Amino acid sequence: MPDNADILRLENLQVSFPMQSGVFDSILGRPKGVVRAVDGINLNVNRGEIVALVGESGSGKTTVGRVITKLVQPTGGRLLFDGEDMTTTHGFSTLRPYRHRVQMIFQDAYQALNPRHTVFDAVAEPLRSLRLVENRAQLTERVSEALSTAGLNPPQEFFARFPHELSGGQRQRVVVAGALVVKPDFIVADEPVSMLDVSIRAQILQALIDLRDKYRLALLFITHDLPLAWLIADRIAVMYLGRVVEIGSADDITLYPRHPYTVALRNSTPQVRRDAGSGGIQALQGEVPSAARVPKGCRFHPRCPLAFDRCRQEEPSAIEVGPQHLSACWLAK
Amino acid sequence: MSEGTVQSLSRIRARAIKGFLRQLLGHGGAQLGLVCLVFFVAVAAMPNILVGPLQTAITATGDFLAPPSGQHLLGTDDVGRDVLNLVAHGARISLTIALLATVISLIVGTIVGITAGYFGGWVDVWLMRLTDFFFVVPSFVLALVITPVVLEVMGRGGEILGFRPSLFVIIVVIGLTSWAFIARVIRSQTLSLKERTFVDRARIAGSSDTSIMVRHILPNLVPQIAANGALVVANAIYIETSLSFLGLGDPLQPSWGTLLSLAQRAGAASVGAWWYLGAPGICVLMVSLAFVLIGNALDDTFNPRRRVIP
Numbered sequence A: 001m002p003d004n005a006d007i008l009r010l011e012n013l014q015v016s017f018p019m020q021s022g023v024f025d026s027i028l029g030r031p032k033g034v035v036r037a038v039d040g041i042n043l044n045v046n047r048g049e050i051v052a053l054v055g056e057s058g059s060g061k062t063t064v065g066r067v068i069t070k071l072v073q074p075t076g077g078r079l080l081f082d083g084e085d086m087t088t089t090h091g092f093s094t095l096r097p098y099r100h101r102v103q104m105i106f107q108d109a110y111q112a113l114n115p116r117h118t119v120f121d122a123v124a125e126p127l128r129s130l131r132l133v134e135n136r137a138q139l140t141e142r143v144s145e146a147l148s149t150a151g152l153n154p155p156q157e158f159f160a161r162f163p164h165e166l167s168g169g170q171r172q173r174v175v176v177a178g179a180l181v182v183k184p185d186f187i188v189a190d191e192p193v194s195m196l197d198v199s200i201r202a203q204i205l206q207a208l209i210d211l212r213d214k215y216r217l218a219l220l221f222i223t224h225d226l227p228l229a230w231l232i233a234d235r236i237a238v239m240y241l242g243r244v245v246e247i248g249s250a251d252d253i254t255l256y257p258r259h260p261y262t263v264a265l266r267n268s269t270p271q272v273r274r275d276a277g278s279g280g281i282q283a284l285q286g287e288v289p290s291a292a293r294v295p296k297g298c299r300f301h302p303r304c305p306l307a308f309d310r311c312r313q314e315e316p317s318a319i320e321v322g323p324q325h326l327s328a329c330w331l332a333k
Numbered sequence B: 001m002s003e004g005t006v007q008s009l010s011r012i013r014a015r016a017i018k019g020f021l022r023q024l025l026g027h028g029g030a031q032l033g034l035v036c037l038v039f040f041v042a043v044a045a046m047p048n049i050l051v052g053p054l055q056t057a058i059t060a061t062g063d064f065l066a067p068p069s070g071q072h073l074l075g076t077d078d079v080g081r082d083v084l085n086l087v088a089h090g091a092r093i094s095l096t097i098a099l100l101a102t103v104i105s106l107i108v109g110t111i112v113g114i115t116a117g118y119f120g121g122w123v124d125v126w127l128m129r130l131t132d133f134f135f136v137v138p139s140f141v142l143a144l145v146i147t148p149v150v151l152e153v154m155g156r157g158g159e160i161l162g163f164r165p166s167l168f169v170i171i172v173v174i175g176l177t178s179w180a181f182i183a184r185v186i187r188s189q190t191l192s193l194k195e196r197t198f199v200d201r202a203r204i205a206g207s208s209d210t211s212i213m214v215r216h217i218l219p220n221l222v223p224q225i226a227a228n229g230a231l232v233v234a235n236a237i238y239i240e241t242s243l244s245f246l247g248l249g250d251p252l253q254p255s256w257g258t259l260l261s262l263a264q265r266a267g268a269a270s271v272g273a274w275w276y277l278g279a280p281g282i283c284v285l286m287v288s289l290a291f292v293l294i295g296n297a298l299d300d301t302f303n304p305r306r307r308v309i310p
C-alpha cells in the first residue's frame, strides 16, 4: 500500500437528528423536522497525518468525531476506514477490532472520567474490554507505559488516584493515556486542550505530535481555534453548518484562504496578520443559523459580505483552487 | 498492581470512608436515628437473652391484662403473656421482614430502573408500564392473591427459609410493592448518567452494555440506592404492620403488627389496656422514624455533588 494511502475517508457523510416536535406540531400534523448536523462532507486523513477540523460552535465538528468513533450512526454517505466500509457496522463485539484502532480524546476530562474509577482502572479499561492483555503483569506494564507517554511520571504514583485528586492537566493526560494505551492508528481529538492553560496545552500538543512522528498515528484534531489548527495540523478543513467549505494545507488555509468564511474566521482571531487577501471581509458578524433551518443556496450567504444573486439560489460545490486546496464558493474560480 | 499501589488504594478508600462517616455522624438526625436503630437491632439480635424465650398461652406467667408493674414492665396481654417479651421477639420478626423485603425491592428496582433508563425505547416503555402497575397495586390485594398460591405450593405447616408461609408471603408482597419506587428513582438517575461523557468513553473503550451498566452506572447510583433504601425499610415496616394488623400475620411468629392486631381483637382499647396497644405501636413509630432520619441524613451527606463515596 502506498505510504500516503488514506486511513480514513468520509464520503458525502450525513447525520441528521430528529427534532423534538411540540404538542402543536403533532396536533396540526406537521412533519417532524430534522437537524442536519452534518450535511454531506467529504474528508480523508492519511496515515501519520494531522488534519484539523475547524469551525464555529454548532458547525457539526463533534458530530463528525462521534460518527468516526461509532457513537452516532450516520444517516447517509459512507465511512471508510483503511479501505473497509464501516458505515453500518454496529454492536460492541463486531466493533472490537475497530475500537482497537480508533480512539478518542475528549474536551472535558472531568466529564470523561468516571468519578468512581481510579486512574489505573480508567486507563486499563480498553485493554480489558478489548482483551488485549493476557495477565496482570502485562496490564500493569501497558498502563504504566501509556501514562508515562502521556506525561504522568512516575506512573505508579497515579494508579490509585481518583479523578478529583488530579489537576485539570493531569486529568487530560489520563484521558490521553486511555486513548493511547491500545496503540491506535487513528485518534479523534475533540478540542483536547481548550480547557487547559497555556503551558499544559503546549505539552499535550507536543505529546500528540511526538506520537504521530513515532507511531505514524493519524489525528483528526477538532478545534474552533484557527491559529492552534495551523500550529498542529498538516491540513485544515473548515466546517460551516455541517459542510466542509474549504480544505487545504495548514499554510494555505491560514495565510491564503479563498473562502469568505475562512477569511472572516481568520479575521475574528486577533493573533493572525490581517493584511493578506482579506478583500474587505471583516470579522464574523452575527451567529451561525440553526442546523434545523439551513439557508437556501450557499449556506453562508446570509452572513457573507460578498454574496450575490447566484449565492442565494444555488449551492456551490467544492472546486480546486490550488494543489490540494478546495473551496466551495462561487467566487473561488 | 504493585504492593505499594494496592496499599495506597486501600488507604485512599479508608480515608474516604472515614470522611464520609464523620460527615454522616455530624448530622443530628442521623445520630438520633442510629442510636434508636442500634437499640432495636440489639434487642432483635438477642431477645432470648434479654427477655427469655417467646411466651405462649401455656408458658404465660402473669395475670390477664395486668398493667405495667415491677414484674411485667410493659404489663401483660389477655392470656397473661409478658408484653415486653412479645415486643422484643416482635422486633426480630418485624425487622427481619422489613430488611429482607427491602433487599428484594432494591435488587428488583435497581435492575429494572437501570435497564429501562439505559436502553430507553420500547424496553423503557414496557418496563415502566410494569413499574406503574406495581406502583399502584395495593399490597393488601396482592397479598390476598399470593397467599393461597404460596399456601398451596408450600403447605400450611412448613417453613420457608425459617419463615412460616404467611410471613414469607408478607416479605414477597412488600418486596413486590416497593421496588417500583426504587425503579423510578434509579431510572431517572440512569437517564442523566448515561448521557455523561464517561459512558461514551467506555463505549469507545469497547465495553459492553452490561459492563457499562454494572461498572460505570451502578457505582454512581450507590447514593440513591442507600438513601432510598432506608426510606423503603421505613415503608416496609408500615406495610408489614398493616398487613399483619389485617390478620395476614402469623400468631406463632408474632410481629409488631400481629401484636397490634391481637390487642385490637382482645379489646385492649376499650378496656383501657394502653400498654398492650402502645408498646408495639411506639416501636413501629420509632423504628420507621429512625430509618427516615438515616435516609434523609444519607441523602444530605451524598448530595454535595462531588463528595467521594467509598
Ligand SMILES: Nc1ncnc2c1ncn2[C@@H]1O[C@H](COP(=O)(O)OP(=O)(O)OP(=O)(O)O)[C@@H](O)[C@H]1O
Pocket: A017, A018, A035, A036, A037, A055, A056, A057, A058, A059, A060, A061, A062, A063, A064, A224, A290, A291
Ligand atoms: N444528539 C443530538 N440531538 C439533536 N441535535 C444534536 C445532537 N448532537 C448535536 N446536535 C446538533 O447538531 C449541531 C452540531 O452540533 P456539534 O456538537 O456537532 O457542533 P460542534 O461543531 O461540535 O460545536 P461546539 O464547537 O459547540 O462543540 C448542533 O446544532 C447541535 O444542536
Ligand SMILES: [Mg+2]
Pocket: A061, A062, A063, A190
Ligand atoms: Mg463540539
